[in-house]
Amino acid sequence: MAGVTLKTVAKAVGVSPSTVSNAYNKPDQLSAALRERILAAAQELGYAGPDASARALRSGKAGAVGVLFTDKLAYAFSDPYAVGFLAGLAEVAEEFSTSLLLMPLSSTDIAGGSNAVQQAAIDAAAIFCVPGGHPALEILANRGIPAVSTDRGDHPDLSWVAIDEVEAAAQLGEHLARLGHRDVAVLVDNAQAAGGRPMELTVDEVGYTDCELRIRGLQKAMPDARLRIVSGGHNAIASGLRGAEFVLDSQDRPTAIVGLSDVQALGALEAMKVRGLTPGRDLSLAGFDDIPAAAAAGLTTVRQPIKDKGRAVGRILLDPATTERQQLMPTQLIVRSSSGPAPRR
Amino acid sequence: MAGVTLKTVAKAVGVSPSTVSNAYNKPDQLSAALRERILAAAQELGYAGPDASARALRSGKAGAVGVLFTDKLAYAFSDPYAVGFLAGLAEVAEEFSTSLLLMPLSSTDIAGGSNAVQQAAIDAAAIFCVPGGHPALEILANRGIPAVSTDRGDHPDLSWVAIDEVEAAAQLGEHLARLGHRDVAVLVDNAQAAGGRPMELTVDEVGYTDCELRIRGLQKAMPDARLRIVSGGHNAIASGLRGAEFVLDSQDRPTAIVGLSDVQALGALEAMKVRGLTPGRDLSLAGFDDIPAAAAAGLTTVRQPIKDKGRAVGRILLDPATTERQQLMPTQLIVRSSSGPAPRR
DNA sequence: TCGTTTTTCTAGATCGATTTAGAAGAACGA
DNA sequence: TCGTTCTTCTAAATCGATCTAGAAAAACGA
Numbered sequence: 001m002a003g004v005t006l007k008t009v010a011k012a013v014g015v016s017p018s019t020v021s022n023a024y025n026k027p028d029q030l031s032a033a034l035r036e037r038i039l040a041a042a043q044e045l046g047y048a049g050p051d052a053s054a055r056a057l058r059s060g061k062a063g064a065v066g067v068l069f070t071d072k073l074a075y076a077f078s079d080p081y082a083v084g085f086l087a088g089l090a091e092v093a094e095e096f097s098t099s100l101l102l103m104p105l106s107s108t109d110i111a112g113g114s115n116a117v118q119q120a121a122i123d124a125a126a127i128f129c130v131p132g133g134h135p136a137l138e139i140l141a142n143r144g145i146p147a148v149s150t151d152r153g154d155h156p157d158l159s160w161v162a163i164d165e166v167e168a169a170a171q172l173g174e175h176l177a178r179l180g181h182r183d184v185a186v187l188v189d190n191a192q193a194a195g196g197r198p199m200e201l202t203v204d205e206v207g208y209t210d211c212e213l214r215i216r217g218l219q220k221a222m223p224d225a226r227l228r229i230v231s232g233g234h235n236a237i238a239s240g241l242r243g244a245e246f247v248l249d250s251q252d253r254p255t256a257i258v259g260l261s262d263v264q265a266l267g268a269l270e271a272m273k274v275r276g277l278t279p280g281r282d283l284s285l286a287g288f289d290d291i292p293a294a295a296a297a298g299l300t301t302v303r304q305p306i307k308d309k310g311r312a313v314g315r316i317l318l319d320p321a322t323t324e325r326q327q328l329m330p331t332q333l334i335v336r337s338s339s340g341p342a343p344r345r
Numbered sequence: 346m347a348g349v350t351l352k353t354v355a356k357a358v359g360v361s362p363s364t365v366s367n368a369y370n371k372p373d374q375l376s377a378a379l380r381e382r383i384l385a386a387a388q389e390l391g392y393a394g395p396d397a398s399a400r401a402l403r404s405g406k407a408g409a410v411g412v413l414f415t416d417k418l419a420y421a422f423s424d425p426y427a428v429g430f431l432a433g434l435a436e437v438a439e440e441f442s443t444s445l446l447l448m449p450l451s452s453t454d455i456a457g458g459s460n461a462v463q464q465a466a467i468d469a470a471a472i473f474c475v476p477g478g479h480p481a482l483e484i485l486a487n488r489g490i491p492a493v494s495t496d497r498g499d500h501p502d503l504s505w506v507a508i509d510e511v512e513a514a515a516q517l518g519e520h521l522a523r524l525g526h527r528d529v530a531v532l533v534d535n536a537q538a539a540g541g542r543p544m545e546l547t548v549d550e551v552g553y554t555d556c557e558l559r560i561r562g563l564q565k566a567m568p569d570a571r572l573r574i575v576s577g578g579h580n581a582i583a584s585g586l587r588g589a590e591f592v593l594d595s596q597d598r599p600t601a602i603v604g605l606s607d608v609q610a611l612g613a614l615e616a617m618k619v620r621g622l623t624p625g626r627d628l629s630l631a632g633f634d635d636i637p638a639a640a641a642a643g644l645t646t647v648r649q650p651i652k653d654k655g656r657a658v659g660r661i662l663l664d665p666a667t668t669e670r671q672q673l674m675p676t677q678l679i680v681r682s683s684s685g686p687a688p689r690r
Numbered sequence: 691t692c693g694t695t696t697t698t699c700t701a702g703a704t705c706g707a708t709t710t711a712g713a714a715g716a717a718c719g720a
Numbered sequence: 721t722c723g724t725t726c727t728t729c730t731a732a733a734t735c736g737a738t739c740t741a742g743a744a745a746a747a748c749g750a
Contacts, residue, residue, distance in 0.1 A: 005706055016730045021708060030728060048487040052466040053407060054706035056398035058735050063464045064446060073439050077432035080425075087422035094418050094449035099461050101409060101446050104439035116444050119408045121397040121466055142393040296641070350736055361700045366738060375698060399736035403705050697746070702739100709734080716727075 004047045013041045024050055056121055064099040065089075065317055066122035066145070068136055070129045071191060073104045075234050079263045080291040081306055085128055085150070088310020096318040098123075105136050115139065124317040127151075131207035148313045148325075151209040159325040161312040165213035166220065168302045168331040172258065172286055173221025175300070175333060180342035181256040181284060182225045185247040186215060187240055187264040190231035194239075198232040198246035205229075211260050214288065218258065228254065232267070240267020248275055248283075255283060255342040262287035262294045262301055269297055269338070280340035290334055300339035303332045349392045358386045369395055401466050409444040410434075410662055411467035411490070413481055415474045416536060416579070418449045423581045424608045425636040426651055430473055430495070433655020441663040443468075450481050460484065469662040472496075476552040493658045496554040497671075504670040506657040510558035511565065513647050513676040517603065517631055518566025520645070520678060525687035526601040526629060527570045530592040531560060532585050532609040535576035539584075543577040543591035550574075556605050559633065563603065573599065577612070585612020593620055593628075600628060600687040607632035607639045607646055614642055614683070625685035635679055645684035648677045 010017045015038065022029040023038040042049075056062045067089070070076040077083060086100075093100050103116040117136040125140055127149040140147055148159040176184060188211045193199045203219075206212045206229065219227060232242030240259055247254060248271055259265030265287030272279055279285045279298070287294055290303035309329055315322045355362040360383065367374040368383040387394075401407045412434065415421040422428060431445075438445050448461040462481045470485055472494040485492055493504040521529065533556045538544045551557045551574060564572060577588030585604055592599060593616055604610030610632030617624055624630045624643070632639055635648035654674055660667045 006708095007706080017707080018709080018731080019729060022729085025708080034728085046487070048484070048489065049463050050708090051402070051706050052464050053398055053401035054735090055464065055708075056466055056735095057396070057402050057737085058706080058708040060735080062398060062466070063461065064466075066444075073445075074432050074436040077428050077435065083422050083428050087419050090422065090447065090449075091419040093447075097449055097461050099411075099446050099448045099465055100418075101444050102435065102438075103444045104435075104442055116408065116442050118394050119397050119400070120444055121401055121407070121409075139393070142391070144393065293638075351738095352736080362736090363701080363738075364699060367699085370738080379698085395738090396736050399705090400738075402707085403736080403738040405705075691750100693749095695746105695748070698744085700743075701741095703741105704739080705737090707735090710732095711730105713730075714728085716725105718723105718725075720722095720724105 004045050006047075006050065009038065009042050009045060009047050012045060013038050021050065053121070062121040062123050063097075064101045064120075064122050065093060065314075066101045066103055066117070066120050066125035066140075068105060068117070068125060068127045068130050068140070069102055070235070071105055071131070072234060073102060075236060076128075078236050079261060080293065081261060081263070081289040082128065084291070084306040085310040085313075088307035088312075089126055089314045090310075091307075092311050092314025092318060096314075098318055103136075105130070105134065118143075124148075126313045126317060129208060129210065132209045146317070148316045150309060150313070152326075159316050161309050161316065161327045161329065163304050163309075163329050163331045165210050166217040168304070168333075169214035169217025169288075170221040171331070171333045172288075172300075172302050173218040175335065175339065176256050176258070176284065176286065177222040177225065179256075179284065179339060181222070181254075182342070183228075183252070183254040184218070184222070184225055184256045184258055185228045185230050185244075185254040186218065187243040187257065187259045187268060188215075188229055188231045189235035189239070189260065189264070190233065193231040193243075194233040196233065196242070198230060198242045201229045201231055203229065214260050226254075232264075235261055235263055237263055237267040237270070240264035241271050242267070244268035244271035248272070248277070253283070256339070257283065257285050259285075259287045262289045262291045262299060265299055265301070265338075266293060266297060269299070279338040282343065284339040284342070286339050294334075295336070298337040300336045301334050303334050305329050349390050351392075351395065354383065354387050354390060354392050357390060358383050366395065398466070407466040407468050408442075409446045409465075409467050410438060410659075411446045411448055411462070411465050411470040411485075413450060413462070413470060413472045413475050413485070414447055416450055416476070416479075418447060420579045420581060421473075424606060425638065426606060426608070426634040427473065429636070429651035430655040430658075433652035433657075434471055434659045435655075436652075437656050437659025437663060441659075443663055448481075450475065450479065463488075469493075471658045471662060474553060474555065477554045491662070493661045493670075495654060495658070504661050506654050506661065506672045506674065508649050508654075508674050508676045510555050511562040513649070513678075514559035514562025514633075515566040516676070516678045517633075517645075517647050518563040520680065520684065521601050521603070521629065521631065522567040522570065524601075524629065524684060526567070526599075527687070528573075528597070528599040529563070529567070529570055529601045529603055530573045530575050530589075530599040531563065532588040532592075532602065532604045532613060533560075533574055533576050534580035534584070534605065534609070535578065538576035538588075539578040541578065541587070543575060543587045546574045546576055548574065559605050571599075577609075580606055580608055582608055582612040582615070585609035586616050587612070589613035589616035593617070593622070598628070601684070602628065602630050604630075604632045607634045607636045607644060610644055610646070610683075611638060611642060614644070624683040627688065629684040629687070631684050639679075640681070643682040645681045646679050648679050650674050 233239035
């Protein structure tokens with residue numbers, strides 16, 4: 001049963017291996033009758049078609065696109081925003097019958113090379129929300145694998161599909177400033193705080209490029225506001241909850257909380273509920289992304305077209321007809337009931 | 346820059362290719378000094394480490410697990426239930442630093458072999474909600490790739506992690522029967538109805554194994570009820586909406602609607618809202634899965650431990666210590682406000 | 691000091707296909 | 721009938737590593 005290769009089939013039929021290969025890959029290179037005969041013999045022998053790895057090696061095409069998907073792969077799926085990106089990407093991948101390879105980014109043994117990013121057989125890669133300077137990015141670059149990022153890089157020849165993070169956050173900041181907010185807590189994703197102990201950070205300690213830019217956008221729009229950057233851990237509802245608790249139970253409570261993702265903001269919403277605080281009245285709350293649950297929760301947020309982002313990344317990676325390798329997607333401030341005028345002191 | 350291989354590095358350092366290979370894979374097989382020298386030379390030459398495809402070919406390990414993920418890959422991400430499964434699987438994959446290969450199942454050119462399932466370099470596969478008899482399953486079997494399914498198969502040597510679909514559905518059926526329901530519409534995922542035109546089906550026309558079993562469970566629990574099987578298309582909110590519309594606007598409205606997934610049920614909920622129908626009073630509604638949104642919507646449903654399912658599948662595929670290759674997971678009927686007594690005629 | 695073990699490294703076969711260049715034969719046009 | 725083109729098929733090189741068995745050198749024990 002095992003050990004049946006192209007050669008076995010070729011011998012059985014009495015043709016050359018090349019011909020068997022052609023039977024599978026280039027049907028017009030041999031007579032229909034012979035092809036039938038070969039396929040039948042293959043069936044008989046239990047040959048399941050050309051070996052994937054061998055083909056990949058010889059032809060130089062893996063038939064798969066790698067997805068570098070946030071630090072913790074398992075966390076990625078807890079954010080509908082990330083999932084939306086993946087859905088868009090999958091749509092295009094499906095169209096080009098290409099597989100999607102989700103790679104864990106655990107940075108163990110980077111040098112030794114026993115790393116998924118190092119080992120993965122991929123033709124190209126999509127980089128979603130990976131903190132700048134992550135070793136995996138370097139590995140990818142070293143391997144010479146074309147990549148598209150969801151963050152604008154500084155290299156002019158880097159491909160990306162992104163939003164104007166600074167501008168988008170600035171819009172939100174202006175909205176809050178107009179409402180009179182001068183004391184704002186910002187909830188960010190942070191690996192350091194993942195232990196469970198919420199902590200306050202400086203801008204430079206924020207690892208993720210997009211988060212950093214959003215904070216700068218807020219700062220720009222509300223230059224004389226006090227911005228506290230707080231993290232309760234990875235990007236998840238529980239982290240938002242913890243981060244918000246930390247802030248709400250502190251001596252001087254801010255008048256507004258901004259989650260740099262809706263997921264974080266929804267966590268903060270829970271913390272507010274527990275404390276009997278009404279969003280938009282007692283304290284303003286805003287998020288980022290506009291995931292479906294944000295609408296249901298009445299959350300003010302910044303909408304970005306996430307599925308389109310995924311699709312665009314897919315097109316750049318797979319569709320040769322795509323020439324624009326740097327695409328800026330539109331964003332929109334969505335004002336809902338969770339934001340309101342800052343209460344008087 | 347390009348064309349740098351093991352050999353190049355070996356020649357540059359003045360050692361054999363085997364030694365360079367060992368420098369990457371078996372550090373204890375050579376002196377630390379030489380290893381340093383080799384790694385340095387590799388760096389210098391721009392060698393990015395052993396080629397993934399070549400390694401996969403020679404060593405027979407691809408370092409990836411395939412995921413056959415529902416018919417339409419893009420649809421899979423619209424159901425939090427499916428995403429939960431993936432999250433659990435990803436967790437285990439990450440632990441074993443194995444990648445996850447999401448394969449599109451579009452069945453084009455199955456015979457020719459230009460198919461993702463045929464071409465994928467994978468060591469094992471997880472089969473999630475793929476209709477029985479799908480050609481991809483046969484391809485997988487032919488290739489001799491070990492697989493774990495989320496449906497119980499009939500072969501005794503097949504691995505699976507599943508729930509007792511019949512029993513789970515029967516519990517829900519009993520609940521509805523006790524409430525006096527005798528006329529129930531069942532919303533199912535169906536590819537035929539994907540065109541946009543909702544349609545009524547027979548049990549045998551339902552493609553998915555799990556759906557079929559759940560219907561049988563309902564039938565078993567409510568033998569003298571009328572069960573109408575209806576589909577509005579693929580598994581998505583919009584399909585549930587369309588299917589429910591079809592049923593609600595028909596001559597004889599049922600007294601209860603069961604979505605065979607929460608996503609479908611949530612779609613039905615929207616259709617009811619539009620028509621001013623209060624779930625649990627005017628008409629009962631139930632789902633399946635217990636996704637987070639179900640709780641928020643007050644949806645009666647059958648809970649299944651989806652993340653654990655994903656984890657269990659991952660363990661069977663990757664952890665040699667796992668011996669139980671067929672695991673039945675528990676389910677639980679969650680009664681919420683969306684189900685109530687059948688109104689008198 | 692000599693045999694033995696251990697460490698360090700290498701030669702050559704091999705994994706399973708695809709590709710390139712070209713041979714053999716059939717069909718064709720004049 | 722002869723040269724040309726087209727179809728159908730093949731031989732041999734190649735993709736880039738890993739593996740097995742074993743050689744050479746170093747370390748060790750008595």
